[in-house]
Amino acid sequence: MTRLFTPKAWTAIFAVAAVLVVLLPTLHLALPESHPLHVSSFWITLLGKFMCYAVVALAMDLIWGYTGILSLGQGLFFALGGYAFGMYLMRQIGRDGVYKSDLPDFMVFLDWKELPWYWVGTDSFLWALVLVVAVPGLLALAFGFFAFRSRIKGVYFSIITQALTYAAMLAFFRNDMGFGGNNGFTDFKRILGMPITSPEMRTALFVLSGLYLLGALVVARWIVTSKMGRVLTAIRDQESRLMFLGYRTRSYKLVIWTIAAVMSGIAGALYVPQVGIINPGEMSPANSIEIAIWAAVGGRGTLVGPILGAFAVNGAKTWFTVAYPELWLYFLGLLFVLVTLFLPRGLAGLAATVRARLPGRPAAKDVQAPVAQEVVS
Amino acid sequence: MFQTLRLLAFALAFLVAPAWAALDPASVLPLADEDPDVRIEAIRKLTATQEPRVADILGALSNESLGLIDDGRRAVIVADGRMTDAVTGAALGAAPASFEPLMVNNRLRGEIDAALAALKLASPDAATRLAAARALQGSDNEGLLPIVQQAIDKETDPEVKGVLELSAASLALRNPDPALRAKAAADLARSNDPQVRQVLSALVGKGSDGTYAEPDERVRTAAQLSLAEINRRLFSTEIGLAAFTGLSLGSILLLAALGLAITYGLMGIINMAHGEFLMIGAYTTYLTQGVFRQYLPAAFDWYVVAALPAAFIVTAVIGMALERGVLRWLYGRPLETLLTTWGVSLLLIQACRSLFGAQNVEVENPAWLSGGIAISGGYVIPFNRIAIIVFALLVLAAVWLLINRTRTGLFVRGVTQNRAMASCTGVPTHRVDMLTFGLGSGVAGLGGVALSQIGNVGPDLGQAYIVDSFMVVVLGGVGQLAGTVIAAFGLGSIAKFLEPLSGAVLAKIMVLVFIILFIQKRPQGLFALKGRSAEA
Numbered sequence: 001m002t003r004l005f006t007p008k009a010w011t012a013i014f015a016v017a018a019v020l021v022v023l024l025p026t027l028h029l030a031l032p033e034s035h036p037l038h039v040s041s042f043w044i045t046l047l048g049k050f051m052c053y054a055v056v057a058l059a060m061d062l063i064w065g066y067t068g069i070l071s072l073g074q075g076l077f078f079a080l081g082g083y084a085f086g087m088y089l090m091r092q093i094g095r096d097g098v099y100k101s102d103l104p105d106f107m108v109f110l111d112w113k114e115l116p117w118y119w120v121g122t123d124s125f126l127w128a129l130v131l132v133v134a135v136p137g138l139l140a141l142a143f144g145f146f147a148f149r150s151r152i153k154g155v156y157f158s159i160i161t162q163a164l165t166y167a168a169m170l171a172f173f174r175n176d177m178g179f180g181g182n183n184g185f186t187d188f189k190r191i192l193g194m195p196i197t198s199p200e201m202r203t204a205l206f207v208l209s210g211l212y213l214l215g216a217l218v219v220a221r222w223i224v225t226s227k228m229g230r231v232l233t234a235i236r237d238q239e240s241r242l243m244f245l246g247y248r249t250r251s252y253k254l255v256i257w258t259i260a261a262v263m264s265g266i267a268g269a270l271y272v273p274q275v276g277i278i279n280p281g282e283m284s285p286a287n288s289i290e291i292a293i294w295a296a297v298g299g300r301g302t303l304v305g306p307i308l309g310a311f312a313v314n315g316a317k318t319w320f321t322v323a324y325p326e327l328w329l330y331f332l333g334l335l336f337v338l339v340t341l342f343l344p345r346g347l348a349g350l351a352a353t354v355r356a357r358l359p360g361r362p363a364a365k366d367v368q369a370p371v372a373q374e375v376v377s
Numbered sequence: 378m379f380q381t382l383r384l385l386a387f388a389l390a391f392l393v394a395p396a397w398a399a400l401d402p403a404s405v406l407p408l409a410d411e412d413p414d415v416r417i418e419a420i421r422k423l424t425a426t427q428e429p430r431v432a433d434i435l436g437a438l439s440n441e442s443l444g445l446i447d448d449g450r451r452a453v454i455v456a457d458g459r460m461t462d463a464v465t466g467a468a469l470g471a472a473p474a475s476f477e478p479l480m481v482n483n484r485l486r487g488e489i490d491a492a493l494a495a496l497k498l499a500s501p502d503a504a505t506r507l508a509a510a511r512a513l514q515g516s517d518n519e520g521l522l523p524i525v526q527q528a529i530d531k532e533t534d535p536e537v538k539g540v541l542e543l544s545a546a547s548l549a550l551r552n553p554d555p556a557l558r559a560k561a562a563a564d565l566a567r568s569n570d571p572q573v574r575q576v577l578s579a580l581v582g583k584g585s586d587g588t589y590a591e592p593d594e595r596v597r598t599a600a601q602l603s604l605a606e607i608n609r610r611l612f613s614t615e616i617g618l619a620a621f622t623g624l625s626l627g628s629i630l631l632l633a634a635l636g637l638a639i640t641y642g643l644m645g646i647i648n649m650a651h652g653e654f655l656m657i658g659a660y661t662t663y664l665t666q667g668v669f670r671q672y673l674p675a676a677f678d679w680y681v682v683a684a685l686p687a688a689f690i691v692t693a694v695i696g697m698a699l700e701r702g703v704l705r706w707l708y709g710r711p712l713e714t715l716l717t718t719w720g721v722s723l724l725l726i727q728a729c730r731s732l733f734g735a736q737n738v739e740v741e742n743p744a745w746l747s748g749g750i751a752i753s754g755g756y757v758i759p760f761n762r763i764a765i766i767v768f769a770l771l772v773l774a775a776v777w778l779l780i781n782r783t784r785t786g787l788f789v790r791g792v793t794q795n796r797a798m799a800s801c802t803g804v805p806t807h808r809v810d811m812l813t814f815g816l817g818s819g820v821a822g823l824g825g826v827a828l829s830q831i832g833n834v835g836p837d838l839g840q841a842y843i844v845d846s847f848m849v850v851v852l853g854g855v856g857q858l859a860g861t862v863i864a865a866f867g868l869g870s871i872a873k874f875l876e877p878l879s880g881a882v883l884a885k886i887m888v889l890v891f892i893i894l895f896i897q898k899r900p901q902g903l904f905a906l907k908g909r910s911a912e913a
Contacts, residue, residue, distance in 0.1 A: 166844045
């Protein structure tokens with residue numbers, strides 16, 4: 001049994017937690033805007049957004065890096081969590097919408113007279129939280145149950161998950177679905193009766209995202225160091241052999257697949273109030289593939305890697321889309337090609353290699369063995 | 378009774394109203410009422426006046442630039458920050474910062490569209506009148522009837538007149554007099570418009586409370602007879618048409634997926650950039666068109682034929698370069714290949730944007746591909762669709778011959794089945810890999826030429842097809858051309874037969890869900906390879 005974290009790692013985690021929970025919020029709230037150390041709302045929102053992405057990258061790593069299942073539909077679970085919480089946010093607008101109606105604006109626009117049945121209860125915060133977990137979780141459970149039972153794996157699984165998110169995107173684009181169609185949900189006003197744009201609310205969401213990311217990291221570490229984690233790695237490396245040994249691999253896969261979906265869904269629910277909009281574009285296949293590259297850049301099969309990867313890629317995206325918008329796709333495309341060709345273990349693998357070559361230091365044991373080469377025919 | 382009176386009043390208004398009568402400013406104000414029914418009433422009244430300003434007012438209301446000032450006593454139209462009086466059209470200077478335009482919802486918008494259509498019936502352009510007359514068939518505003526009647530009397534174009542008479546009949550179905558309604562229902566039997574059928578079916582159907590939508594027995598009978606006649610007349614045409622569009626969609630899917638069936642089916646390479654090869658093929662067509670327009674205008678009609686080899690060569694060369702430069706390092710790692718080729722697709726899309734701009738470019742149909750065969754019911758079978766079906770079958774035949782009847786094809790099959798053994802017997806496996814990938818990419822380029830003839834050509838062209846073509850290959854089964862063909866035509870037909878029942882988007886979703894379920898049942902697709910390679 002491996003230790004959950006080394007003492008050094010625990011120290012690092014608590015240090016990061018202190019920065020996220022105490023330092024940055026203080027710098028944002030307590031200091032006047034003119035102060036050189038003031039952290040602007042732009043940065044708070046941006047970092048909050050990135051931390052939500054980082055959890056999705058971590059979830060992706062659990063299923064892809066550790067279990068070898070490449071999901072090209074992870075964005076769907078993220079978006080579903082976002083939509084579930086977005087329903088609550090829409091109800092919180094109350095009569096302050098453009099049409100001054102009890103119904104969300106888009107329903108007035110469609111001349112609907114009452115809420116559809118699946119909106120019932122969405123004005124309750126607790127029910128919204130239940131939906132955030134249950135909708136992505138149940139969908140993943142049902143889909144995974146059938147997919148793993150019929151032993152769909154490898155690229156087949158990837159393509160099918162891509163079709164799933166594509167179908168969901170088309171469905172959510174329809175106005176008749178009752179989720180705002182093209183425009184999705186936006187113009188949120190408040191959470192629990194408190195204004196959503198106030199600095200305090202922004203900071204609260206930021207702190208929650210930070211704590212959620214650290215919590216997710218601890219849970220993920222706990223999973224991969226447990227016995228189940230070893231089975232998952234074995235599934236990645238030699239699933240057939242494991243089955244011959246008597247393991248019901250599909251149950252393991254189903255559990256980790258559902259956990260990853262729920263993790264992504266909660267991240268989506270934290271993401272939506274911070275960016276202020278959710279629309280079907282989040283479900284596009286391109287978005288889901290981008291999640292895979294966050295994990296790949298950071299390093300699959302390590303836990304810190306994907307988190308760093310999500311920050312690095314999205315940081316680059318933020319910078320590029322402002323400074324050189326036309327170059328961003330070139331950069332992203334090259335990233336896909338170069339990372340898979342030259343950095344199969346990502347930044348974390350690069351760091352480990354560098355550390356191993358430094359004189360007088362043993363190679364880090366923490367980093368997993370090279371990513372398994374799948375065997376074809 | 379009241380309605381008849383109202384009609385009479387309208388008719389009288391037309392007779393007595395002198396040409397210079399201005400619009401009553403008070404008649405515009407109810408447009409701002411809170412009750413949508415009052416607003417609709419106001420729109421109908423304004424339309425009935427047929428004043429020249431009404432089109433401007435309703436247009437402004439529709440695009441949300443109409444609003445009230447002076448505490449709601451005066452309606453103004455705001456464009457580029459300048460106000461004009463809605464009723465008189467007089468300029469009123471800059472709009473106040475507090476100005477808030479009136480909002481409209483979909484129901485109001487439908488009402489406005491019908492009203493604007495009615496006003497357009499006076500247009501001197503026959504095509505505009507025709508479009509307006511068609512738009513009116515779906516309206517339920519009986520108040521428009523006098524306008525339509527007037528237009529029928531004045532109309533000289535027989536086609537427009539026919540459509541107008543049907544519009545008048547469908548509007549007359551709202552008349553309070555049952556005899557008039559029955560006559561209108563009988564008149565509608567001549568129409569082939571699908572909307573007319575909806576109106577008639579609504580008449581004979583029962584509402585949610587169990588009563589008939591149409592209270593009068595005679596009207597129902599007349600509607601029933603008309604409906605039966607229309608259905609009888611159009612039944613075989615529509616079945617044939619659905620089969621044809623299914624075949625057409627199937628051939629498009631086949632062209633998009635055939636190259637993928639080669640690269641994925643035979644080589645096991647997941648090429649996410651496959652859609653971009655379609656896009657490159659389409660852009661090659663665009664360039665060929667430019668060359669012909671510039672240097673060979675006499676032979677312009679044949680540019681498509683010249684584009685075929687050009688597109689094949691361009692995409693095949695790019696494909697082979699991709700295989701040699703990148704993909705061969707990733708053999709045996711399908712998930713990595715998937716991500717890499719996705720990156721390549723992003724690069725190709727962005728390169729296309731840099732070279733040709735983000736807008737769609739214009740690819741013109743040559744004369745022999747434009748137009749079509751008119752069949753009954755106002756339907757047309759376009760020549761370009763027919764050509765694409767034929768073309769897809771020709772490409773399929775060529776690929777089949779190449780793989781099954783040539784020496785290269787033999788090598789390809791040999792490498793697919795047992796790479797090591799093929800290599801031992803002297804087959805240059807690396808060269809075969811390169812050629813196979815080139816062939817798959819080249820076929821995608823041919824598909825791109827075909828797609829350029831029926832749809833928009835833009836940098837994102839390939840993205841629209843990538844999920845669909847993967848679905849075709851997955852459903853058909855890996856390594857089987859026959860499976861790909863059946864899957865392509867099967868999916869095309871299913872989608873097109875579902876469309877009338879559920880709408881295009883829902884049909885597409887249903888097809889995707891069907892494939893996802895089908896794969897659960899038969900993970901190897903329709904035609905599975907037996908033996909070891911099945912465990913890929």
